[in-house]
Amino acid sequence: MSLPGVYPIIQDGGLGAVAPSGDGARVVVGVSSAGPLNQVIGLSDLGAVPSTLGTGPLARAVADQLAYGGGQVYAVRASADVAGTVTPDVGNPASPAVTVTGSPLDAYDLQVRITRAGALGTSAFVYSLDGGDSLSLEIATAATYVIPGTGLTLNFAAGNYVLGDVYKFAVTAPRCSVSAAQTAIRAALGSALLYEYIQLAQPSDAAMWAALDALALEAENQFRYIYFVAETVPPGSDADAWVNARLVEKASFASKHVQIVAAWGEVVDTLSGRLEVQSLASRIAARSSRNPVHIKTSWVQQGPLAGLVVPAPFTTGQYGKATSFNNAHALALDNAGFTTIYKLIGRDGWFVVDDRMAAAPTSDYKIVPNRRVMNKATTQVRQALLDFVQQGVDPLDLNASLATLVARANTPLRIMQSKGEIVRGRVIIPPGQDILASSSLRVQVRIVPLGYLREITLDIGFENPFLAA
Structure with missing residues (x-):
């Protein structure tokens, strides 16, 4: 027994604070001429990129990410074990x-x-x-x-x-092999940093995409919910041959965790100011990072892609540069599950067709916003539930015992709903669970995502008010 007095016990968790999810943060992996190998470094100043990373695909991609997306970019320099030619x-x-x-x-x-x-x-x-x-x-x-x-x-x-x-x-630029890319990416996966996706800043093929998909599952098994951004090989001079080759390549691959950008063009290089043919993956991904998780990079109101002079491939003639990439190519790539660009009649510039993941046509995750929303919700709801691991409950009255758990799990969903990121989210405790026998609780979370207006059909005509019945 203590002496008479007041003995406070300070509680924690009553505010229901929500854990961060890494919105907009990203990692870029690639080859550059400077910087430590297989080590995560943070950059937020565009001017520091050349002195930190030198030159090369990684430096260029990080510069584009900072210029067009802002915020913080994490970079991992991979071993250049495949020489340029x-x-x-x-x-x-x-x-x-x-x-x-x-x-x-x-x-x-x-x-x-x-x-x-x-x-x-x-x-x-x-x-x-x-x-x-x-x-x-x-x-x-x-x-x-x-x-x-x-x-x-x-x-x-x-x-x-x-x-x-x-x-x-x-x-051609030097690049990293699948093995070297895995080593660099695992350096990011092993860090304590929060981020939404990892961009591989080099042309890649189906073998690399499969490796990225496996790494996403590896990350998921460690409770890190991310996706990857990859880019195709450049188009050369024949748009039809390039598109057909990509369709054949994509036919052997599908993933709910990999976004493949099939879009190249002549751009003003962010670091050198030269006009160069580059993948548009960094610029599209940077727009994703700048946007909230539910906003598409293809939303027309955001305008055309900045800094794009002409899509590749193109020819130079008497009246300047003319692209041979057209909307038929764009539709074929989009239908196959690539993120690409198109010419929107009535607007200047080139726009993103859709925010495609390389997922099957029937997948819930065939668009990037659904992937981002689910990754954020999973991360934050899991963090909310961790506080309740090993908590005692009344097995005869689970509803009362788990009221706080349900409220805490609902909090991130409620905040996402208030921001317009989801339409609705709810937490369900399925009935009939025998906690005494299993020491396990099953919690269901169901989310209603936003719908998106890919097509608008305008039904317009005249009417004669005197002909009304």
Whole structure:
């Protein structure tokens, strides 16, 4: 027995605070020229990207994410165990030859143009990394010239160079293999950070998509509810061949956890300012991060994709650049489960067709907002229920014993409803559960998501009020 007095016992949990869910936060995995390998680093300042990550697909994707989505971006540099390639154009002058050596740090549309004729050392050239849209200052030819910040060296053979000759090279970026991607992604999965999705910043195929799907299930088994954003290979010069190849590729794959962006275009590079053909995955994903979980990136009111000059593939003619990617291609890709872009007649620019997951047509998760909403609800309701693990209950009156549990589980759903993220959510305790025998409780949560107006049919005509019956 204590002395007479008042002895407070301070309680916790009465406010029903809801755990965070990582809305808008994301991880980008890819290859870059700088930064620690397989380690998560946080970036929120666009200006810090070059000094932190150098150059390459990862740096470019993080820059796009920050520029178009804002907030905090986590980056993981993966091992570049698949080297980039340099392919000379078949139409290059044969003599004197210009060759390229080295290991590229990124993808480039490299051109070397002779601007002053003459022998080696007398002649001069300019180079372009974006297919001729922007040019270097004039440089005197020499046996070798190192192109700054690219990992590439130009090699000039002895001979007389002809004014106006152009040497072209298609340069692909280094990338990570499936194994290297898994290692980098697991670094993010093993962190305590909260985020919604992981973007793989490199072209990928069905084998990589399958690996990402398996990693999503691996994360789910550790109670981390996320999805992945991937991008297809670039389209080359033939839109029909590219689309048909993607349809064949997608036919062998479906996932409720992977979004595949099949959209490429010439854009103004966020870091260099060059005009480059890039995947639009980073820009579309950044818009998702900027939006609340229930808002589609394809909502027309948000406007066209920013920074897109022309979709790829395209040709350059007398009146500028014209794309060969059309709405028939867009519809085929959309029907197959890709996220892609289309031309909306009556509006300038290019819009996202739909926020597709690579899921089966009958899946509840064939659109990204449903995936985001369910991941958020699962994360927050589970966190609310953790406080009740090992709590004693009256097995003869579960409704009374579990009233607080139900109220706490309902709280995140109620908040999501108040924000317009869901239409309704409810928590159900199925009757007839024998807690004494099983020591287990089954809780059901049912959510009504928003519907979306993909098509609006306008029924319009004249009427004559004098003909009314």
